[in-house]
Amino acid sequence: MTHRNRLLILLAAVLALGCVAGAAVWRAGERADDRNRAQAGGPDVRAGRFSLVADGRRRIVFRNMAWGPRRDELATVPAATPGGRRTASGVRCLRFHAAAGTGVCLQAVRGAVQDTYRAVVLDAHLKERSHHPLAGIPTRARVSPSGRYVAWTVFVGGDSYAGTDFSTRASVLDTRTGKLEPTLEDFTVIKDGERYRSADANFWGVTFSRDDRHFYATLGTKGRTYLVRGDLATRTVTTLRANVECPSLSPDETRIAFKKRVPGLPADAPWRLYVLDLADLTDRPLAETRNVDDQAVWTDAHTVAYALPGDFGADLYAVPADGSGVAKRLMDSALAPAWIG
Known part of the structure; x- marks a missing residue:
């Protein structure tokens, strides 16, 4: 040649x-x-302004998943008409939660080579109060009932809770003092009444008590998961019960909604929704029979909401917290809701 x-x-x-x-x-x-193109028959989404202040008109604030120019923006609808017109804020989040006029927004920062992520603390008018770099991909976010504390969980290895090859990092920020607990792995673990140490310990899915001191979360170690009760003052977590993931504390603080691994289900879809009674640590299954990989949110004392995969990312569903009734679709193309007011 x-x-x-x-x-x-x-x-x-x-x-x-x-x-x-x-x-x-x-x-x-x-x-x-x-x-970026609105889909025919999709939700009606309009740009506008709103706040996280409770004004007596109960609303849902959430990540809008509807395709179009407002996709991924925080949006709101009246709680009484969740299928109604959405007001979108211009603030984009991957995960979100809010309480008492404080919000936490986990965001992607687009880069030329790869994306990075950050947690943004929002004030009542969705303005940035502070931001903090994240060590991995955002997956969970919570604000304490008082608005003082925010927490987030990220994947730092692997990208799914379903397998065993993942690693998470759960952080807690005091918005009043600015003190950040970068990882709950620095807390002392009390398991079965004794101090417990293991290099594979992971935490995720924080949910706060009203007292601005205690919280619940999931501890994963040696292939098992545990519900733990944490104490921010003593920097300790204590195991309460096995096979509890992504806890969500009820408004009256007597129950926890959570996802539970059920034997016999597929490895990539092992979870069902349950509610745990904290008085005796007994649980009951809820009427949702599909796999739920989400941290549920209590809409009130009687109902929990959660996301399931949808045509454009995720849809929100609701189910009674006492095991009765049936699961019902709440909103199309929505994720990470918070009830305000």
Whole structure:
């Protein structure tokens, strides 16, 4: 083969690769355009302003998942008409929660090579109070009932709770003092009445008590999960019961909604929703029979809400907390809700 022919073949290969790369970029751009284009029959989403202040008109604030220019923005609807017109704020979040005029928004920061993530503490008017770099991919967020404390969980290894090859980091921030607990792994663990240490200990899914001192979370270690009660003053966590993940404390603080691994279910879809009575640590299954990989939210003393996969990312459902009734779709194309007011 002549030198000239080799050059022609090399040039053809370069052009072919350029075409492939160009097509890939075009397809990616086309997908992005699809996400920015409102879908026929989807929710009515309009730009506007709102706050996290309770004003007597009960509302839901959530991450809008509807395709269109307002996708991923925090939006709100009246709690009485969750399918109604959405007011979108312009603030984009991957995970969100709010209470008492304080919000926490876990965001992606787009980079030229790769994305990074941060936690943004929001004031009542959705303005940034502070931000904090995250060590991994956001997955859970909570604000204490008083608004003083915020917590978040990120994946720092792996990307799913379903397997055993994941690692998480749960952090707690005091918004009043600015003190950050970077990881609950620094807390002393009391298991079965004794101090427990293990290099594989992971925490996730924080939920706060009203007293601005105690919280509940999940501890994962040696292939098992445990509900723990934490104490911010003593920096300790104490195991209460096995097989409890992503706890959510009820408004009266007597029960915990959680996801439970049920034997016999597929490894990638092992969870069912349960409610635990803290008085005697007994639990009951809820009427939702599908796999739920979410940290449920109490809409009131009688109902819990949670996300399931939907056509455009996630939809919200609600189910009675006493095991009765049936699960019902609450909102299309929505995630990470908080009830305000």
